[in-house]
Amino acid sequence: MPSPTFTLESVAQAICAASGHTFGGGINEGSFKETFLATRNDGRKLALKVLKQGCSTERNEREVEAMKRCSHPNIVALLELAEFGFANTKYTYLLEQFMEGGTLEDRLKGGLLNRRDLLALGDELIRALGHIAEKELVHRDFKPANILYAVAGGEALVGDFGIVRDLRRESLTKTFLLQGPGTPFFAAPEQLNNEKSLIDWRTDQFAIGVTLSIAHFGVHPYREDGEDDGQAIARVATRSGPAARFIREATSANLPVLVKMVSRWPAERFRTPGNLLEEWKKQADES
Amino acid sequence: MPAFHQVGHNSENLLFLEEFARFGGAILSPLNYGPADVAAQIARLRNRGNFTTIFDPHLYRPQSERMCLPEWDYYPRDVDTADLSDEGWWAAIVDGVARTAVGLATTAVASPAIVPTTFPDDFFLALVRNGNRLENALRGSAVRPMQTVIVNLPELANSSRAMTIASIISRSHVSECLLVIAGNDEPRRELANPEELKGAMRLISTLESGGQPVTVAFSSSEMILWKEAGATNCATGKFFNLRRFTPSRFDEPEGSGGGQLGYWFEEALLAFLRQSDLLRVLDRGLISQASWENPFSGQIMEAIPAGNAWVALGWRHFLYWFADAEYRLSRRAISAQDIVRQADANWAAVERGTPPLFMEERQNDGTWVRQWLRAIVEFPYFR
Numbered sequence: 022m023p024s025p026t027f028t029l030e031s032v033a034q035a036i037c038a039a040s041g042h043t044f045g046g047g048i049n050e051g052s053f054k055e056t057f058l059a060t061r062n063d064g065r066k067l068a069l070k071v072l073k074q075g076c077s078t079e080r081n082e083r084e085v086e087a088m089k090r091c092s093h094p095n096i097v098a099l100l101e102l103a104e105f106g107f108a109n110t111k112y113t114y115l116l117e118q119f120m121e122g123g124t125l126e127d128r129l130k131g132g133l134l135n136r137r138d139l140l141a142l143g144d145e146l147i148r149a150l151g152h153i154a155e156k157e158l159v160h161r162d163f164k165p166a167n168i169l170y171a172v173a174g175g176e177a178l179v180g181d182f183g184i185v186r187d188l189r190r191e192s193l194t195k196t197f198l199l200q201g202p203g204t205p206f207f208a209a210p211e212q213l214n215n216e217k218s219l220i221d222w223r224t225d226q227f228a229i230g231v232t233l234s235i236a237h238f239g240v241h242p243y244r245e246d247g248e249d250d251g252q253a254i255a256r257v258a259t260r261s262g263p264a265a266r267f268i269r270e271a272t273s274a275n276l277p278v279l280v281k282m283v284s285r286w287p288a289e290r291f292r293t294p295g296n297l298l299e300e301w302k303k304q305a306d307e308s
Numbered sequence: 309m310p311a312f313h314q315v316g317h318n319s320e321n322l323l324f325l326e327e328f329a330r331f332g333g334a335i336l337s338p339l340n341y342g343p344a345d346v347a348a349q350i351a352r353l354r355n356r357g358n359f360t361t362i363f364d365p366h367l368y369r370p371q372s373e374r375m376c377l378p379e380w381d382y383y384p385r386d387v388d389t390a391d392l393s394d395e396g397w398w399a400a401i402v403d404g405v406a407r408t409a410v411g412l413a414t415t416a417v418a419s420p421a422i423v424p425t426t427f428p429d430d431f432f433l434a435l436v437r438n439g440n441r442l443e444n445a446l447r448g449s450a451v452r453p454m455q456t457v458i459v460n461l462p463e464l465a466n467s468s469r470a471m472t473i474a475s476i477i478s479r480s481h482v483s484e485c486l487l488v489i490a491g492n493d494e495p496r497r498e499l500a501n502p503e504e505l506k507g508a509m510r511l512i513s514t515l516e517s518g519g520q521p522v523t524v525a526f527s528s529s530e531m532i533l534w535k536e537a538g539a540t541n542c543a544t545g546k547f548f549n550l551r552r553f554t555p556s557r558f559d560e561p562e563g564s565g566g567g568q569l570g571y572w573f574e575e576a577l578l579a580f581l582r583q584s585d586l587l588r589v590l591d592r593g594l595i596s597q598a599s600w601e602n603p604f605s606g607q608i609m610e611a612i613p614a615g616n617a618w619v620a621l622g623w624r625h626f627l628y629w630f631a632d633a634e635y636r637l638s639r640r641a642i643s644a645q646d647i648v649r650q651a652d653a654n655w656a657a658v659e660r661g662t663p664p665l666f667m668e669e670r671q672n673d674g675t676w677v678r679q680w681l682r683a684i685v686e687f688p689y690f691r
Contacts, residue, residue, distance in 0.1 A: 211475075216472070218429035218430070218432075218433060218472070218476055219472065219475050219476070221479050223475075260691075285471075286471040286472075286474070286475050286514075287475040287478065287479075288471060288474035288475040288477075288478045288514045288515070288518055289471075289514065289517075289518075292478050292518045292519055292520070296519065
């Protein structure tokens with residue numbers, strides 16, 4: 022049980038003090054962990070993530086294992102994983118690259134991406150996806166908030182493997198649940214319907230397709246004119262889409278790849294990451 | 309792409325007849341032949357040039373007493389007692405099948421698969437596991453792996469089921485698929501449930517569009533539907549029980565599936581005709597150009613007045629039609645829809661004629677033709 026007298030901030034401060042890092046304050050707090058800024062002696066900024074007590078679940082273990090398995094320029098790097106004793110309690114913490122450039126979500130607050138920036142972003146995300154798929158992992162939470170930039174204007178990196186699915190291991194999601202883990206607005210039909218047999222890298226392909234569509238067109242690809250986001254999610258769950266409006270817009274913008282990425286069934290999307298990247302690059306070459 | 313021959317009891321010699329030059333491949337049977345015979349068949353078929361041989365390990369319903377299967381090294385000795393859901397047990401078999409195929413130097417080999425009692429998602433995931441393992445075991449060899457897909461036709465009447473299966477199978481690292489469509493329809497009868505046919509067509513079309521060429525095994529005249537859906541190859545055999553995959557096939561001795569009656573396959577009606585039916589259809593002038601060009605038609609026409617049995621000519625007549633129709637469809641010289649529309653019109657003429665023409669078999673009434681037409685026009689919208 023956590024000690025009521027200590028906050029995770031005091032734990033983070035103690036970790037920094039013990040490892041010679043400079044504590045830089047809190048960044049954000051999630052369900053399972055809190056993130057702090059820590060600066061190394063050489064000036065490099067790091068994200069220090071301290072897991073909450075009682076939250077060192079199998080999901081957390083899988084997150085860490087997944088990040089350790091990945092090593093790619095477009096995936097946030099896990100630099101260190103360790104345990105730290107504080108006030109007779111062991112805390113697990115992670116040190117990751119610090120993403121000073123913010124998230125894609127932040128960037129989109131300044132406006133939609135033009136075609137050139139969209140094509141570059143797509144290329145980066147698809148390469149990251151290819152690496153994740155090769156490791157037999159499914160991220161399951163691709164969305165603008167989890168796409169980060171080490172520096173503003175730099176390449177995008179994928180972060181937050183909190184609900185990653187390891188296809189080599191038994192699923193942690195119970196079959197009886199109506200919906201599997203994920204962010205509904207970006208989730209694929211098989212995720213929304215908890216169709217566990219259908220979860221694979223193409224589930225992430227769908228979420229990246231939605232993310233890129235939002236980034237360029239500003240609306241969910243399943244949202245018909247006059248509908249709200251809730252109705253778009255319902256359309257995804259019932260496989261009633263993509264929206265005719267979206268198909269028209271994507272086709273006239275010469276982005277047909279996006280339409281295929283958000284197809285209702287995995288079998289209708291790109292079959293391999295290689296196929297997807299090839300088609301994306303072809304689309305970019307035609308620009 | 310060319311038609312394939314589903315090799316059955318003593319049928320491989322047919323492939324060396326001049327009339328069957330359009331068959332471009334064969335699915336070999338370790339059920340009917342031991343290793344030495346199959347090796348000899350492959351060596352002989354290789355001389356045909358540009359001919360594909362597919363080795364199907366036939367583990368559909370493994371039993372220790374199963375014709376020639378126990379002669380094969382890959383065939384498990386503990387088959388009667390093994391836990392067929394054990395991944396490790398299958399892994400050893402897959403590796404053995406790969407070694408056998410490399411030793412035989414076949415063009416391709418299908419991944420081992422059983423026919424389950426039910427067809428849940430786990431079954432298809434297991435098929436993919438075997439396919440991936442086979443692909444891995446064949447790396448560095450010239451033998452191509454094929455992902456075996458066994459589907460239960462009645463389940464495909466639900467479009468979501470067809471798409472779920474396609475979604476799982478398309479995860480396989482193996483590109484080429486060998487599709488076995490299992491069902492309970494009697495081999496002699498035409499498939500006639502339009503929803504099931506649409507589901508099967510949707511499955512084929514989805515796999516093909518995703519870059520997984522499909523070879524449909526055990527096909528009969530419905531081959532034209534599979535071709536319409538985009539199937540790369542279709543395979544058929546000499547007997548009716550090699551043109552349909554039913555559970556009852558495991559209870560019958562191989563080689564008895566032809567029956568003793570001669571059948572003429574008539575494209576104009578998309579129907580198998582017995583002798584008296586054939587003569588009456590001939591009187592009505594409903595024999596197709598394709599039949600007149602079939603070299604076995606003339607031989608049958610000579611056999612009938614002489615009172616000679618023409619069962620074997622009937623097999624040849626159908627096999628010739630199959631390869632010829634596949635050829636015309638693949639080259640888009642004709643469309644499946646044209647063939648079916650014409651047959652539909654001809655059946656209407658048969659019914660309206662004076663007197664109406666009733667075939668010997670009560671069920672040989674052309675009702676499936678209308679369902680096939682529905683399947684062709686509706687399957688792209690089957691959701």
